[in-house]
Amino acid sequence: MSPEKSILIVHGGRFGQSEKIARAIMTTLEEAGRGTELVPLTAATAPDPERHEGLVLVTSVRYGHFDRNAYRLITRWRSWLVTVPCQLVTVSLTARKPEKRTPENHVYTRKFLETSDWPGRVEIVAGVLEYPRYNVIDRSAIQLIMKMTGGPTDKTASIEYTDWDQVRRMAESFAALPPAV
Numbered sequence: 001m002s003p004e005k006s007i008l009i010v011h012g013g014r015f016g017q018s019e020k021i022a023r024a025i026m027t028t029l030e031e032a033g034r035g036t037e038l039v040p041l042t043a044a045t046a047p048d049p050e051r052h053e054g055l056v057l058v059t060s061v062r063y064g065h066f067d068r069n070a071y072r073l074i075t076r077w078r079s080w081l082v083t084v085p086c087q088l089v090t091v092s093l094t095a096r097k098p099e100k101r102t103p104e105n106h107v108y109t110r111k112f113l114e115t116s117d118w119p120g121r122v123e124i125v126a127g128v129l130e131y132p133r134y135n136v137i138d139r140s141a142i143q144l145i146m147k148m149t150g151g152p153t154d155k156t157a158s159i160e161y162t163d164w165d166q167v168r169r170m171a172e173s174f175a176a177l178p179p180a181v
Helices: 017-031 068-081 107-116 136-149 164-175
Strands: 006-012 036-040 052-062 086-092 121-126 128-130 158-160
Touching (some): 006 017, 006 068, 017 036, 017 052, 052 068, 086 164, 121 164
Parallel strands (some): 006 036, 006 052, 052 086, 086 121
Antiparallel strands (some): 128 158
């Protein structure tokens, strides 16, 4: 008898919010009776079609760009991805504005979808703003972006914009998908 297959949950980001969101998705999937495996996004990240029945890719946008390892994963495993349920979760501070939570209105995700040929579902989730955790260069760059987009620029601000109900609903919807055969 072969072991149960699981959903591979891959997280990529710099400051930890993508992993936190990935863990929340993992918890919801497990509560729904789905097996999971959580791994970081690296150049070597790869699903095992014998063990994995789907993929959730949780990755952040940094200064308008996705991690190149997300592109690598999709390119290398596209033939498998088109056969299983897969979910992209973009984590972005611009999604702090509800109207920016659709691929049509979230320019970075729209460009990613066009260039990566992602075959699955898409969810855009707001991240967290934590100025005290950033180094001087990141803090200055993020303050500039926030100033341009009408966001907070106080270097002591820490604001969690993530809508955890949105994350839970997305994970419940994904859990309800039939497993790959």
